[in-house]
Amino acid sequence: MALPADLQATSIRLEATGFGGRNKGTYSLGGYRGQFTRGESRLGIIDPLYVSNKGKSSFTLEDASGRVLMTASCRMGKGTVTIGVVTFDPKKIAYTCDFHGIETEAGARLVLGQPKRDGMKEKFLAKDRRRGEATILSEHFIIDSVHEYAASKF
Numbered sequence: 001m002a003l004p005a006d007l008q009a010t011s012i013r014l015e016a017t018g019f020g021g022r023n024k025g026t027y028s029l030g031g032y033r034g035q036f037t038r039g040e041s042r043l044g045i046i047d048p049l050y051v052s053n054k055g056k057s058s059f060t061l062e063d064a065s066g067r068v069l070m071t072a073s074c075r076m077g078k079g080t081v082t083i084g085v086v087t088f089d090p091k092k093i094a095y096t097c098d099f100h101g102i103e104t105e106a107g108a109r110l111v112l113g114q115p116k117r118d119g120m121k122e123k124f125l126a127k128d129r130r131r132g133e134a135t136i137l138s139e140h141f142i143i144d145s146v147h148e149y150a151a152s153k154f
Helices: 005-010 119-124
Strands: 024-029 032-045 050-062 068-083 086-101 107-113 131-136 139-144
Touching (some): 032 068
Antiparallel strands (some): 024 032, 032 050, 050 068, 068 086, 107 131
């Protein structure tokens, strides 16, 4: 996807290492580092008739001296029903993170979800979107995923 020129000119590339497939560990992101935990649980009732997936994660963000700048706790949930070859999600995916600064009381919140599909393209071409919002200090942001690419019919 092509970024607008003014956004591309101000972009900074950050290298992330350490996450891998583990449920607990340390990571680095640019000049920062931290610790993370994550896990998922799955409950199947007359599996695969109804399946509920839930997950939790948390992480810290530390500066080069090891001082914790921020903590976050996140959770995810989704429910899926399968009848024969037909699958649908009565409980669409939802992802929520609460961020807290160590030195300030001001925090941030991120909420992402999967809205109902609009139109034939989304319903039959598996175009799952994500929408959400973030509140950071006193600023409020609306987030909408992009599913259109240059030189693509869709």
